[in-house]
Amino acid sequence: MQQLKDYTGTVYGGLGHLLYAYSQTKGLLISERLKQVQNLERFDFSIWRELLNEIALQVSSPALGLEIAEFVQPKHLGIIAYIAQSCDTLGEALARYYDFHRLIYDGSPLKVELSEKYLAIRWDELPAHLTTQVTDEIALALMVQFLKQFLEFEHIVIHEVNFTHALAKNLNFYERYFQCKVRFKQPKVELIFPINFLSTPIKHADQTLQSLLKQQAQALLEKLPHSTQLDERLQQSILKGLQRNNYQIEDIATQLNMSVRQLQRHLQSQNTTYQQRIQQVRQILATQYLQDPHLSLHEIALLLSYSEQSAFQRAFKNWMGITPQQWRQKTNK
Structure with missing residues (x-):
């Protein structure tokens, strides 16, 4: 050493x-x-x-x-x-x-x-x-x-x-x-x-993060024209998958007991794609995480499964028109 x-x-x-x-x-x-x-x-x-x-x-x-x-x-x-x-x-x-x-x-x-x-x-x-x-x-x-x-x-x-x-x-x-x-x-x-x-299984009851995940999932569901139980399970799977850096469509479809093609057809019926849904989830998560002053931009990028902070910053500016730091300063005033 x-x-x-x-x-x-x-x-x-x-x-x-x-x-x-x-x-x-x-x-x-x-x-x-x-x-x-x-x-x-x-x-x-x-x-x-x-x-x-x-x-x-x-x-x-x-x-x-x-x-x-x-x-x-x-x-x-x-x-x-x-x-x-x-x-x-x-x-x-x-x-x-x-x-x-x-x-x-x-x-x-x-x-x-x-x-x-x-x-x-x-x-x-x-x-x-x-x-x-x-x-x-x-x-x-x-x-x-x-x-x-x-x-x-x-x-x-x-x-x-x-x-x-x-x-x-x-x-x-x-x-x-x-x-x-x-x-x-x-x-x-x-x-x-x-x-x-x-x-040993981890108890999720009353966990701060689990509550946050449910709020985020609900916020996503409210934006869907015809939300279903499948949509709710999909949002939860994507939310967890992003945090574990395990969110590929093959893995998510397996969790939902579906084939990749079945999942793609379901999303197509809602005029969206899997990648668009991933970005939608990332955007909502990003605004939640940016409200926590203890999380740095680098940590937030990791939580959203971006390999580099710069990729997160570019994506956020495309979503919101301003940088993550500018959004954080504006929100926390």
Whole structure:
């Protein structure tokens, strides 16, 4: 891993908001450095580490990273919260987390290793001066809180948790938090899940994203001259497909138990095409996402399955006559 020798990477700006929210709640002194990162889309991993160190000097906690992670909200993680909430199983959500983890936490490259019984999610070892026990704690705890809060898992089944640093405080605190064996001074920082836990379905009831999807689907249906149950299912499939980057007509038709030709004939009867319907869905989604100040244009482009931000910007200008940034500024006045 020689290329990582001088690597620091960056973290998502929402994590700075997380530290601010924690500090405010705890009545801590908020440093100028922490104030400065509040308006940044991303900031250096080295600054993230230093901000955590500043907070650690003000509090006495058996595991500070675990405590901070309990304050996390979807806005602190951005795009991954939106995408994972639309997944069907834990395994699919973790796959999306793997796909996009660098958008949140670029301090450590994420690796996934599958064995016969377990799936290990681990962070490659970085030079010792770049990590602390707290940075490792919060990386693991954010994923656990992510599963508990955003995906509504009442009980997270973890086989084992490993840290590279030596145990400085009470082991029982860590094992109560993770509900499994926790080991220190190990070669890797990792969460190990039993394979059979990955098939656990995700609860969609009362999820923010699911509610948003339904509103968007309804808005689309209202624009159709003769909406049907098939149209509703089609909109839902396209909405989810865009977020998973899996929206080709063959895949959508399969989900609807139709042939591609049958789906094309249905759309033709409404004087539209599949590509036109995709663009219609993208336009409505784009205006919804642009109202969320925590989502950058790059993240919105990814949510809409554009390979490049510039492609999204061109499409939006064709739809609305102005750029996404101009629309956002105009709407949020």
